[in-house]
Amino acid sequence: MRDTISSCLTEAAARTPDETAFTFVDFHNDRDGAASCLTWRRLETRVRTLARALRRAGAVGERVAVVAPQNLDYVVGFLAATCAGAIAVPLFPPDLPGHGEKLTAVLADADPVLALTSPDSLQTAEKFCADQSGLRVRVVTEQDLTAETVPDDGPADGETPHPRAGDCAYLQYTSGSTRVPSGVEITHANVCANARQALRAYDIRSGRNCTVGWLPLYHDMGLVLAIVLPVVGHVHSVLMDPLAFVQQPVRWLRLLSRYPGALTAAPNFAYDYCVRRVTDEERGELSLGPVTAMVNGSEPIAGRTLDRFQQAFAPAGALRTAMRPSYGLAEATVFVSASPAGEEPTVTSFDRDALAAGTARVADGSAARAVTRLVGCGRPTDQEAAIVDPATHVRLENGRVGEIWLRGPNVGRGYWGRPEHSRATFHATPHGDDPDDPACHWLRTGDLGLWHDRHLYITGRIKDLVIIDGTNHYPQDIEQTVENAHPAIRRHHTAAFSVLTDDGERLVVVAEHVRELTEPDGVLDEVTRAVRAAVSTGHGVAVHDFVLAQPGTVPHTTSGKVARGACRERYLQGASSSDVQAERETGNA
Numbered sequence: 075m076r077d078t079i080s081s082c083l084t085e086a087a088a089r090t091p092d093e094t095a096f097t098f099v100d101f102h103n104d105r106d107g108a109a110s111c112l113t114w115r116r117l118e119t120r121v122r123t124l125a126r127a128l129r130r131a132g133a134v135g136e137r138v139a140v141v142a143p144q145n146l147d148y149v150v151g152f153l154a155a156t157c158a159g160a161i162a163v164p165l166f167p168p169d170l171p172g173h174g175e176k177l178t179a180v181l182a183d184a185d186p187v188l189a190l191t192s193p194d195s196l197q198t199a200e201k202f203c204a205d206q207s208g209l210r211v212r213v214v215t216e217q218d219l220t221a222e223t224v225p226d227d228g229p230a231d232g233e234t235p236h237p238r239a240g241d242c243a244y245l246q247y248t249s250g251s252t253r254v255p256s257g258v259e260i261t262h263a264n265v266c267a268n269a270r271q272a273l274r275a276y277d278i279r280s281g282r283n284c285t286v287g288w289l290p291l292y293h294d295m296g297l298v299l300a301i302v303l304p305v306v307g308h309v310h311s312v313l314m315d316p317l318a319f320v321q322q323p324v325r326w327l328r329l330l331s332r333y334p335g336a337l338t339a340a341p342n343f344a345y346d347y348c349v350r351r352v353t354d355e356e357r358g359e360l361s362l363g364p365v366t367a368m369v370n371g372s373e374p375i376a377g378r379t380l381d382r383f384q385q386a387f388a389p390a391g392a393l394r395t396a397m398r399p400s401y402g403l404a405e406a407t408v409f410v411s412a413s414p415a416g417e418e419p420t421v422t423s424f425d426r427d428a429l430a431a432g433t434a435r436v437a438d439g440s441a442a443r444a445v446t447r448l449v450g451c452g453r454p455t456d457q458e459a460a461i462v463d464p465a466t467h468v469r470l471e472n473g474r475v476g477e478i479w480l481r482g483p484n485v486g487r488g489y490w491g492r493p494e495h496s497r498a499t500f501h502a503t504p505h506g507d508d509p510d511d512p513a514c515h516w517l518r519t520g521d522l523g524l525w526h527d528r529h530l531y532i533t534g535r536i537k538d539l540v541i542i543d544g545t546n547h548y549p550q551d552i553e554q555t556v557e558n559a560h561p562a563i564r565r566h567h568t569a570a571f572s573v574l575t576d577d578g579e580r581l582v583v584v585a586e587h588v589r590e591l592t593e594p595d596g597v598l599d600e601v602t603r604a605v606r607a608a609v610s611t612g613h614g615v616a617v618h619d620f621v622l623a624q625p626g627t628v629p630h631t632t633s634g635k636v637a638r639g640a641c642r643e644r645y646l647q648g649a650s651s652s653d654v655q656a657e658r659e660t661g662n663a
Contacts, residue, residue, distance in 0.1 A: 422448055
């Protein structure tokens with residue numbers, strides 16, 4: 075069984091050495107994108123050369139950080155670290171705006187012995203690493219590790235030592251920004267199993283399909299989709315830089331049109347972004363019919379987004395059956411479940427009050443009842459999921475809301491250097507089972523969800539749940555209501571959370587205004603009244619404080635999710651709404 079990244083790479087290179095393995099499309103100096111490629115033979119040569127140098131540098135069993143920009147050097151660096159028997163730490167370059175503090179924290183936690191980067195980022199990376207006191211980091215570039223500069227006194231061809239399946243391949247740092255960074259230990263067996271689960275769920279086959287992506291390679295979905303899944307599944311990977319997507323989202327859709335049979339993935343906001351930013355003229359150039367699967371995941375999936383995207387791009391051939399709502403998390407490598415292949419996404423309206431009370435009741439269509447529309451994420455592939463009461467650990471029946479627990483070969487080993495946190499999260503035991511039996515251990519996801527009509531539905535995060543006067547409210551529902559309350563409010567940049575007052579927990583909403591609004595004070599009262607009325611009517615709760623903030627105020631994680639906990643902390647530190655409104659945060663804008 076090919077159960078390590080290294081063995082999968084060897085097999086792919088042996089089967090089709092001259093076929094293209096990876097293509098990077100660079101839009102930095104070319105509006106149409108300049109493509110650079112690596113064949114499987116060239117990829118393995120570069121990876122093995124760098125891996126030998128890493129082993130000689132004492133990296134076996136140690137952490138090796140990848141701080142390169144998104145390009146083929148990043149691919150080679152990550153694969154070389156894992157194939158050398160080191161523990162890769164996929165990160166981002168020091169000059170990524172707004173993320174220097176997180177990079178410092180992660181490097182301190184992982185304590186790598188080496189950092190890999192591209193030649194054009196060498197100076198920046200060296201300076202940043204030199205400034206990190208106490209970190210044993212030095213920069214190694216692929217350019218310095220060619221066959222000409224590294225003596226070939228290693229094992230002969232065919233004798234390259236492969237890591238073991240149970241060895242840790244890499245640390246996947248979660249994107250949360252409100253706590254000390256946590257690196258999930260992902261073994262070779264974990265990631266190879268998860269790649270195969272995804273290949274099966276999305277029906278991706280060598281010789282027929284490819285992957286196309288712009289997601290950051292330091293993000294779990296981007297890493298597996300663009301690097302590991304192509305190696306394990308022996309499929310062509312086409313990637314571009316996230317900034318190129320942000321600048322012109324049509325670039326992503328053009329690549330999907332250019333490379334038929336593509337599997338791609340993006341968070342919900344990206345599909346809305348395409349609807350807003352891609353012009354009618356640009357849509358006329360596209361051909362999205364051959365796309366195999368467009369994964370929508372990583373953040374709450376909105377049924378309205380699915381509808382808007384389909385309406386906008388159906389003339390370009392987009393098929394509703396190609397849209398695949400999915401669920402996953404870093405602790406399970408990345409992939410857990412997806413809507414069934416060949417079926418249109420399932421969107422169900424549930425009674426909001428019943429859902430808040432922990433029961434899924436399909437709405438009867440009465441206009442007097444508030445509803446929550448949830449998108450089904452299918453069933454897990456080759457892994458188990460259970461809905462469990464988070465307090466009693468008792469398994470719940472279908473239709474009840476509880477914490478999602480997982481069990482399968484893709485579940486990570488634990489958190490790097492955090493044994494107690496690992497036991498609590500990765501070794502959870504349902505009520506009545508033997509806690510000392512590893513076969514009874516489950517992963518606690520921290521996500522709330524339910525089973526209904528063959529689908530897993532995600533309702534929210536336990537830590538984000540807003541509880542006012544004993545009633546549960548899902549923050550994403552409130553945020554959606556707020557964003558629809560007035561056109562001055564910027565979509566996907568709203569945070570709803572509770573704060574403790576003398577009268578108990580109360581609701582606070584921080585929402586950014588649209589960039590086009592030059593005089594926010596002129597509409598503040600109007601927007602505030604609209605928000606308060608909409609939330610009161612839709613959710614039966616009063617807004618204790620509403621902050622209309624500048625663009626860039628609401629913090630986001632490195633994967634683009636609203637960081638509600640960080641926003642709450644900054645709100646409390648501000649001491650007043652005016653302080654928060656005046657503050658310019660450094661999260662994703």
